Amino acid sequence: MTDTTSNQPVGSTAADKARASELSAVGRFLKATELDTRMLGMVGALLVIWVGIHILSGGLFLTPRNLWNLSVQTSSVAIMATGMVLVIVMRNIDLSVGSVEGVIGMIMGVAQAEFLIRVIGFQLGNPWLWIIALAAGVVLGLLIGAFQGFIIAYMEVPAFIVTLGGLLVWRGMAWLITSGRTVAPLDTTFQLMGGGPRGSIGATASWIVGVVACVAVAFMLLNGRSQRKRFHFPLRPVWAETLLGVVACAAILGAVWIANSYPWPIGIVRQYAQQNGITVPEGGLFIAHGIAIPVLMAVAVGIIMTFITKRTRFGRYVFAIGGNPEAAELAGINTRWVTMKVFMIMGVLAAISAAISSARLNASTNALGTLDELLVIAAAVIGGTSLAGGAGTVMGAMLGALLMQSLQSGMVLLGIDSPLQSIVVGAVLVIAVWLDTVYRKRV
C-alpha cells in the first residue's frame, strides 16, 4: 500500500530523489518544468533558421514587417496542420486538403461575388454576403469531410486512396464551377480574413488580446497546480511554474509588440487620413497593424484543437485508436465514427483555410491551395506527428507550419530560385523525419 499518511507528495520517494540527483543540471531543469525536449528542439531549430536567414539576408528577416507577413502567410497552413495531426495520429492521411481548399474557395467566391448578388438580388456590401458565403463553405467542408470519412471508415477503402482520388476530384470540381475563370473581387468584409492593414485589429486591441492571454496562462498554471494539490499529486517546483509563466507571457507580449511595430504603408495612411479628416503631421502618421485577423483565427483554431485533443473524450479516443486500434475497439470505442469525425473536422479546417487564402488573394482561383496538402503534411510531421500513429501535438504542428513558412519566405528574401527552394524544402522534410526517428529510438 502507498503510504498516504506522510506529508510528502506521492511521487517523491527516496528512490525518486536518488534518481533525480543522478540527472545533470539540464535534466533536472527539464524534469522540474516537465517541458518536452522535442518541442524545445523545434523552437531551437526555428531560432537558428531565423537568425541564420537574418544574417544571410543582411538584416531583412527579423523585422516587424517580415515577421508580421510571415505570421499571416503561416496561418492558412497552420490551421489545416492542426487537423492533419488528428488524421495522422489515427494512422490515416489526407492528400485532398489542398484541393478541398480550392473547391471551397471557389464556392465561397462564386457565392458572394455572383450567386447571392445576381440570383438572390443582394446589394454589394450586404453583411449577409460574407456570412452566408463563409457558412456555406464551412458546411461544404463538413460534408466533403463526412463523405470521404464515410468511405474510409465504413466502406474500408484506405485513406490514402480515397484522398488521392479526392485530390483529383475536388481540384477538377474547382475548375468546373466557373470553367477555370477567376472570381474577383470579393466582399470587403470577407477580405478582412486575409489580413492586410484593414484586416488587423490595431495596437490597442492587440495589447488587450496579449494581456488577456497572459492572464489566461497564469490562470491555467494556477488552476492545474491547485487541482494536483487537491489530490496530493507531485507538483512542479514553484520556480519552474513561475519561469514557465514568465516565458509564455514574454513570448505573447513580444509578439504583440512586434505586430504593433509594423506601421501601415504611407499610401493607406494618407487615404485613411483623408477619409477621416485627419491631417497627416510632418514626418508621417504612425498607425500600427497590430495582430492580423487570420493570425487570430489560427490561434483560436489552435486553442480549440488543443482543447479537443487533450480535454475531450473524442480526443482521447483519437490517440488511443492511433496507439492500438484493436485495443480501442475492444474497449468499446466506436472507431469508425471517430474516424469519420476526424475527417469532418479536417474538412471544416480546410474551409477556414480556404476563406483566409482567398480573402488574402481577394480572388477565388481554381488553383487555390495547390500543393498545400504537402505543406500541411510536412508541417504536421516536422512538428512531431508520428506517421506510425498515436503521437503528435497541435502546438507542434503549428510550429512546424511556421518553420516551413520561415524557410520558404526566407529563401524568397535571399533571392533563391524556386526550383532550388523546392529542393531545400523536400530535403528538410526528409532530414526532419530522420532526426525524429533517431530521437524516438534514443528516448
Next chain:
Amino acid sequence: MANKTALATAPTTAPSGTPLIDMRNISIAFGGIRAVDDASIDLFPGEVVALLGHNGAGKSTLIKILSGAYKRDGGQIFVNGEEALIANPRDAKKYGIETIYQTLALADNVDAAANLFLGRELMTGWGTLDDVAMEAEARKVMGRLNPRFQRFKEPVIKLSGGQRQSVAIARAILFNARILIMDEPTAALGPQETAQVGELVKQLKSDGIGIFLISHDIHDVFELADRVCVMKNGQVVGTARTTDVTQDEVLGMIILGKCPPGAIPGPGALKIAA
C-alpha cells in the same frame, strides 16, 4: 468454493442455482473452418472455470464471443438466466463482463489512467476529461494490485511486462465486474507476479465474481480452478470438477480427447466403440 461432497467417481454436476453465464450451443466459423462448434459452457458466482486445450482448440474464440469481440453464428448466451444480446464489447461490459486479453489490449501511447478508463472516462461538470480524478482512482486501484507502481505519467509502452499486466487487470476489476475473463493472465509474468495474480483470483472469487481462466499451465489450473472445460478442434471434450479428475486425465482430454469417468462428456469427446 469447492463442493466437498464430490467424493464419488461419478461426475458431479455443476453447482445448483442460476449460472452467472450460460453459453449454449455456440458456433462460429471463419471461412470454412469451424473455430467453435456447438460448444456449451457455464459459470457460477464465485467459481473459477478453466478453459484448456491446444493452440487453435477454440478457447480464445469462444471467450471472445462472450466478450463481444466476435459475433457468433449460432447459439445463445444467458446472463443470470436471461438471454443476453452481445454484439460488441460495449454490450458485454453492460452485463458486467470484463476481459483481460492475452495481448493485454492496451493503448500503448497513453498513460495508465487513460487505459484504465478507456471507453468509460470520468468527466467533469463541464463535459471535459477529469484527468485528475482518473489519476486518483488509478492510484487507488494500482496501489491495491501493485503498491510499488509509481509511473502514472508515462505511456504504458514504457512499463515492464508485469506492470502492463497489472494495468490490464486493474482495468478489468475497476468497474465492479461480475464476470471476469482472463486469457493467459500469467503468460508474460515472472514467478512472483504469477503468485500475485493467483492471490488476486482467490480474492475476486471470494467477492463472488465468476472467472473464466484460459491457461496452458495445468498446475496453475489445478491450483486456481474449481472446474475445467477442455476443448479440442472447436468442440467441448468434457467438463469436470478439478477434485474429480487427475492432471493426467485432463492431459488425456487435451491431447486425445478422451473423456475420463470423472467428467461430463461433451460433443467433442472421443467416441469409444462399445
